[in-house]
Amino acid sequence: PPLTALTLTLENLKQAFRGKSTATLVQHMEKGLARMSGLLGQLLKLARAEDPHWQTQVASVELADVCRASIADVYEMAVAKKIDLGITADAKVLVRGDRLDLAMLIGNLLDNAIRYTPACAKVDLDILATGNEAIGSIRDPGPGLPDDALTVGFKR
Numbered sequence: 001p002p003l004t005a006l007t008l009t010l011e012n013l014k015q016a017f018r019g020k021s022t023a024t025l026v027q028h029m030e031k032g033l034a035r036m037s038g039l040l041g042q043l044l045k046l047a048r049a050e051d052p053h054w055q056t057q058v059a060s061v062e063l064a065d066v067c068r069a070s071i072a073d074v075y076e077m078a079v080a081k082k083i084d085l086g087i088t089a090d091a092k093v094l095v096r097g098d099r100l101d102l103a104m105l106i107g108n109l110l111d112n113a114i115r116y117t118p119a120c121a122k123v124d125l126d127i128l129a130t131g132n133e134a135i136g137s138i139r140d141p142g143p144g145l146p147d148d149a150l151t152v153g154f155k156r
Helices: 005-016 022-050 063-080 099-116
Strands: 058-062 084-089 094-098 122-130 133-139
Touching (some): 005 022, 022 099, 058 099, 063 084, 063 122, 063 133, 099 122, 099 133
Parallel strands (some): 084 122
Antiparallel strands (some): 058 094, 122 133
């Protein structure tokens, strides 16, 4: 029978942790399942976004709240790499958009920043209000996107 992604993951874990304690195996399995759950969530959101009948929930959203929640989601990964993760935000920056879409966007950017930033470094998320615009930026010492990837970096 064909192997599924879960079967392959479990088989890889068996090989990698032969002779290790059950607690270690369970911990790594939990991490793997959490990653897979996150990927499935992103795929479902993508499928919903491409559905012509799906209605996004556009509302006034406080950007700093979404950013703080996104930071909380990646906090453990930052701590594991000893990355100083911070946020600076203007008092109240309101934007019109779908809270879940904004959270997915910011979460993906933070995840990439932490994943590709060297250990013991700093990642800062800045939010600034200028007139009728909100500007968000993530500063990190990671490698960034190569020039040839810039044209496709924000595509599906």
